[in-house]
Amino acid sequence: MSLATAAIIAAGRRMDRHGWVPATAGNLSVRLSPGLIAITRSGGHKGLLEPEDVIQVDLDGAPQRQGDRPSAETGLHCGIYRHFPEAGAVLHGHSVAVTVLSRLGGDAIRLSGYELLKAFPGLPTHDATITLPVFDNDQDIPRLQAAVGERWRQAEAVVPGYLIRGHGIYVWGADMPAALMRLEALEFMLACEMEQRRIA
Numbered sequence: 076m077s078l079a080t081a082a083i084i085a086a087g088r089r090m091d092r093h094g095w096v097p098a099t100a101g102n103l104s105v106r107l108s109p110g111l112i113a114i115t116r117s118g119g120h121k122g123l124l125e126p127e128d129v130i131q132v133d134l135d136g137a138p139q140r141q142g143d144r145p146s147a148e149t150g151l152h153c154g155i156y157r158h159f160p161e162a163g164a165v166l167h168g169h170s171v172a173v174t175v176l177s178r179l180g181g182d183a184i185r186l187s188g189y190e191l192l193k194a195f196p197g198l199p200t201h202d203a204t205i206t207l208p209v210f211d212n213d214q215d216i217p218r219l220q221a222a223v224g225e226r227w228r229q230a231e232a233v234v235p236g237y238l239i240r241g242h243g244i245y246v247w248g249a250d251m252p253a254a255l256m257r258l259e260a261l262e263f264m265l266a267c268e269m270e271q272r273r274i275a
């Protein structure tokens with residue numbers, strides 16, 4: 076088994092332990108070379124991945140082996156890898172906090188004052204704010220990716236993550252450990268935001 080496949084299987088298990096990939100939700104990928112990624116096959120439980128559940132596609136989402144069916148959301152992974160040459164791993168999950176908070180409305184969620192903000196590039200202090208974009212869900216993945224790309228073009232500073240309303244979160248990093256760290260930091264802060272609204 077390749078290192079990339081092993082990293083994807085281990086990350087899927089870790090996301091499952093947190094309850095972030097219910098049913099067949101979620102998809103995971105790693106960049107193998109500038110134009111090639113390893114990504115999870117569509118369907119199946121991401122906490123129970125086997126080596127054959129990780130396949131290869133190019134940055135147009137085309138499988139390298141005939142008959143392979145990559146994630147239905149491969150286009151969103153490719154969009155991240157195309158726009159950010161430094162991105163080496165992408166994670167997508169469907170946690171309760173992401174799903175609930177993204178359904179409250181608005182096109183962004185702001186996170187301020189958390190120590191865990193330091194998990195993000197260029198933030199050496201809790202005394203900061205990050206703005207996580209929220210996009211309306213869309214089963215048309217090219218159209219959804221176009222909306223994401225448009226927001227990236229308009230943004231002054233792009234946070235390595237975004238939410239899709241009532242659906243889930245996308246996070247990326249230079250490699251799988253970095254992507255996992257950011258996902259865990261974001262999920263923690265979003266869970267705090269939800270808890271705070273509950274008791275307010």
Ligand SMILES: CSC[C@@H](O)[C@@H](O)C(=O)COP(=O)(O)O
Pocket residue numbers: 097098099100101102115116117118119145146147148167
């Ligand atoms: C349980 S349905 C979830 C899917 O529609 C999708 O959002 C998802 O995250 C997983 O799709 P997949 O094609 O397995 O990568």
Ligand SMILES: [Zn+2]
Pocket residue numbers: 100101148167168169242243
């Ligand atoms: Zn999804």
